[in-house]
Amino acid sequence: MTTTYGCAVFDTEIGTCGIVWSERGIAGVQLPEATAAATRSRVLRRFPGAAVAAPPPEIERAMEAIRALLRGEPADFSDVELDLEDVPEFARSVYDITRTIAPGNTLSYGEIAKRVGIPRDAREVGKALGDNPFPIIVPCHRVVAADGRMHGFSGTGGVKTKLRMLQIEGYEPVPGPSLFDSV
16 A cells, blocks of 8 residues: 655744654654755655645644744644654654653653663664654654763754754753863
């Protein structure tokens, strides 16, 4: 059976995001690229054949929740259906735990690994989150290194985008030197 995808781009406080959906739910979220056209292009590369379309009501609600969260307002994604058809079982477990992290809070890769049942393999958690097709809805930006510092983020803008999203949510970074301090 061939999956049909719809897609749209929408403006947020951090730039133009993209969203892709199927009959099973949201299949992907794209963080902003440099321009709206670049975001749309990235979405269409990730989901060849996706049709630019008006989002159905449940997708529009998810888009509004993303906008709200990125304005620093409360947003609940717990009832957002995800299309997990192509997501490996381990990654699904990681995403389930990551979705429970409240805005402005964090868990470490190691804490998630422990909850998934592989306490010594935070790198596998990092890999699953690096492949996360649903950023913001699966808030991989809320996962940090064991020491609480920002390390790695596969979204456009890297760690700066991760930190900006956390700060919008009210996160207070760990005191001390960061990646942005001069040495």
